[in-house]
Amino acid sequence: MSENISYREALRMAIREAMLEDERVFLMGEDVGHYGGAYAVSMGLLKEFGAQRIIDTPLCESAFTGAGIGAALNGMRPIVEIMTANFSLLALDQIINNAASLLHMSGGQFNVPLVIRMASGGGKQLGAQHSHSFEGWFAHIPGLKILTPATVQDAYDMLHLALADPDPVLIFENALLYNSKGALETQKKALPIGKAFQHRSGKDLSIFTYGISLFKALEAAETLSAEGIDAEVIDLRSLRPLDDEAIMASVAKTHRVLIVDEGWRSGSISAEIMARINEQAFFELDAPMRRVCTEEVPLPYSQHLEQAAIPQSEKIVDMARTLME
Amino acid sequence: MSENISYREALRMAIREAMLEDERVFLMGEDVGHYGGAYAVSMGLLKEFGAQRIIDTPLCESAFTGAGIGAALNGMRPIVEIMTANFSLLALDQIINNAASLLHMSGGQFNVPLVIRMASGGGKQLGAQHSHSFEGWFAHIPGLKILTPATVQDAYDMLHLALADPDPVLIFENALLYNSKGALETQKKALPIGKAFQHRSGKDLSIFTYGISLFKALEAAETLSAEGIDAEVIDLRSLRPLDDEAIMASVAKTHRVLIVDEGWRSGSISAEIMARINEQAFFELDAPMRRVCTEEVPLPYSQHLEQAAIPQSEKIVDMARTLME
């Protein structure tokens, strides 16, 4: 049952299965069809499902995202692909003022079962207009759910979970993960939206993270372990809702907190997690909480600057050492 | 020299002065001219300065905001008015991908001296598409400066400060403040961008806030004072940059922190302030920090629900009591 496939393939498999299972599911976005997807996620699907269900849109993020909302209102289960998270800014009015608000404004009459996927994150030397990580920022918006699959299993599961959800769900796929490989169990019941997952148990400090930073954190935990520091590593998986319970349980165990996220530091999801721990588990803390985020700069092109700007395993190790002082 | 005028008049006076002083300054936005401004800020200016400098735009938030950026790049000092903060979502691509990024992407060659003003905040029963407070959310974006004038003096000063700044500055005017009156000194040197202002000194707890919540906090402080609780009230004034120094100084004095802001709770500017205090002044804290924010709901129309959703003086008092326990 378990296969070793890529994150990209896991996504494609999930989309394919959903489309085979449910005629209401379709995929829409720029270059999802003839091109095969900017990151090749939908490669081959046009051939299998035809242009009616794998829809190449013109360049018009606001209208095709809004069209996804309209289709969801009208009984469909659309998957809208936005090529890169930066471009989602063009569709934010639709996402916030419509998708996130319609259920409430209509007094509960109109829910919006829409899935929006987008490639996110830095590290590919694509510069300031293609590299930003907005998932933590989107997590501010009530009415939305924000998923950040890190593993192949989650890439697959979360697409299914999102489609089954009655409300708008945004999936942020870190573009550097598409080629990563991992085990996939397709028959296992998926861990629900809103549940964190502990990838490594530890007693000295808790590292909360998500997406690609999970792997950097795990790497850091190995290094720390060699120094005798035993780090717990928890993948948040979902940034809205956050799994307060899992977070507080870990804090109660380790009493030290490090958060790693790819958003810019100020106003990051790290800040929100710190705020909640402060509110809910203040007296458990033995030291100030720490965070490793992206430096507050539009991401530069040159590799050395870009790498200096984003979280790295070494920075995590350093920060963990500070935390243990 | 000191006059008692409205917040609206203070803004208008500042715009007028700036336009008289500097031919590069102009005002552009929906209904700023013939209509007189949705909140009447620019009433009369069309007559005085003509349609070349008080420019009524068609409905096209993205293009006229982008045009403001272009004009700023080309030597002007534009003031762009976005009628309501919710509509700024339509212009976010221009604000983030262009205004906030151009200086960095161009290696320091092209700065963007643009001022964007918008009406913000709930409490007017305008529903979910006209009431949200995004100032704290915008504060996440490097490259921007975020100002939130609460007083008549700041309404006036901040417009001048913003125009003098070489980089993009966003001014969030809480719409309920336009009619508020207060003293204005036009000859006084303005408190710079990035400096908080202490409105009330206290020794038991620090209330950090901004915008309209300042007045709710001051009211709460009076009530608390009657109960023997001595609250310090600090107006942050600028949400990016934040005045860490003033914040930490106050924490070092009171050891207890309450933050009041009109953004939705999760991912609010309150969270960021908590994160920084945790990082910079953890051992000063005698109790978990607390926040009073807007409930995480698209703001409803009915008055009782809307009022229940946004921060109120009573909630601040209650939370302060919890904090003092």
Place this chain on the structure above:
Amino acid sequence: MYLDLNRGREFYKKMLLIRRFEERCVELYSHEKIRGFLHLYIGEEAIAVGIMQALGAEDAVLATYREHGHALARGISANKVMAELYGKAEGASRGRGGSMHIFDAKSRFYGGSAIVGANLPLAVGMALSDKMMQRKRVTVCFFGDGAVAEGEFHESINLTALWQLPVLFVCENNLYGMGTALTISHSETNLARKAAAYRVHSQQVDGMDVLKVAQAAEEAVQRIHSAGGPVFLECLSYRFRAHSMYDAELYREKAEVEEWKTKDPLVLLQKRLETMGLWEETNAQGLEDEVSQIVNEAVDFAEKGTLEPIEDLMKFVYTPKEKQ
């Protein structure tokens, strides 16, 4: 379109209902029974009434923030609309929407939208689903002359033309977007011509004449059913009242308003019926009485309505578990 007594009475009554309903709203606003923004449709009644009569129950409607008229013409009860304006739980949107956000699932009325132009992409998606599922339905989307300048207009109309979707675009051109005149909003002020540039079948219609609107709407719906693609109707009209309750109307001349009032859709229909010798039989006073009763009842209903419990504030941020 053929005018007979029945149709004459029906159209007249519907337009009158909107008119009297909104006149009452103005009163209620001054008594602070209604709050927030209140945008009146007075003067433009012929558009909503003329369009809606061409629709079936299966068709969908997307309106603006000036949508009391659309809601009433679509058949949502005055009670529900008024209760919404009062912010009551019995309102169309349980008081959570207010004047700008009337919703009604039963009549497929998808709001009430207060971001100008933002309902247009929704129309694309609604019609796209209907086409995909081979349902014979039309999605009608109302918007103003001002909205045509927004990027979403361009993006949406292109998609409907490109994909040949069953959307009826109804542009209510009342010559102003808030205080900004058509001529300072658009380089091409003939908006039907603008739409035609996307290869969409487009037409200007006298929006003060309910019969002409009705006829154009029926033809449009027919064309959408037969040819499949979208149709764009530019309804030339005028808003008799201020943009909202806060507007000093500095941007237009009183004389212009008065001039347009001579084209009042109610008066126009009356004149037609008079010419045909049907006015007497119309029994306008009887209709006034009926309408007055509906409006009175609506106010009564709203007054007696209840408030959503404050404990339910957070309801409907996400779909409640029991509804999933």
Place this chain on the structure above:
Amino acid sequence: MYLDLNRGREFYKKMLLIRRFEERCVELYSHEKIRGFLHLYIGEEAIAVGIMQALGAEDAVLATYREHGHALARGISANKVMAELYGKAEGASRGRGGSMHIFDAKSRFYGGSAIVGANLPLAVGMALSDKMMQRKRVTVCFFGDGAVAEGEFHESINLTALWQLPVLFVCENNLYGMGTALTISHSETNLARKAAAYRVHSQQVDGMDVLKVAQAAEEAVQRIHSAGGPVFLECLSYRFRAHSMYDAELYREKAEVEEWKTKDPLVLLQKRLETMGLWEETNAQGLEDEVSQIVNEAVDFAEKGTLEPIEDLMKFVYTPKEKQ
């Protein structure tokens, strides 16, 4: 436009420089000297060269993410462009921009923009300032056929027409936006006609013929200076290479590409010169050598370039104090 030896050599050399420069880029990309996205202009050289020659130093240029050609044609040194691709401090944008973000204040080259369509509003504002300050300048804005579907196109072109602003819109219609063909992007595929619907003077031009582009550009600039308003040129062209370095080109036939290669702007110009008996004198080999030297030097310059110190990472998020 009159073709003489001087002009022939100049145009040929400029187009050749872009061609050879980018061919070298492909090599360097495979050696990982250049990273990130790299969008080649090969096949479209006639557009940038034809347009730029009509501009003065005081005019401004806004380009796309496919802008090596625009940058070189505008006269930015190959050294600076190549160093930017290498991510070096000596690059046009100090290595912070990369291939998609070449900037140069000296030549009024305002980027390099990687959000499709997002440079259009900037053009409005730049031209608006020039008009307000009564400066006799033109702002040229380049964008693709794909960009025309974005809302910002609609909003921006309306503003320039409405306010009669001195913008030269250059639409590089290469028949595809990434892998999406023109015909599945636009209901009206004649983009000049689309622009004309805003009452903007518009024209289709053979974008493979540098002379035709140059002529159209000169006329456009003249018209902008005399009539004041914007001009829209749709340059019909083709991208010979993949969209970027990652593109499998599944969306178009090899034969189509080959067909278009017969219209190669370099070959076309050569043929013209041959017909006129000027080709020999052009001394193509000499130009090849000159260009080759420029490109070699550029690579050398880039190789020797330095990296911005990591401590300077946060520089240019805000204007440094010393520059204020």
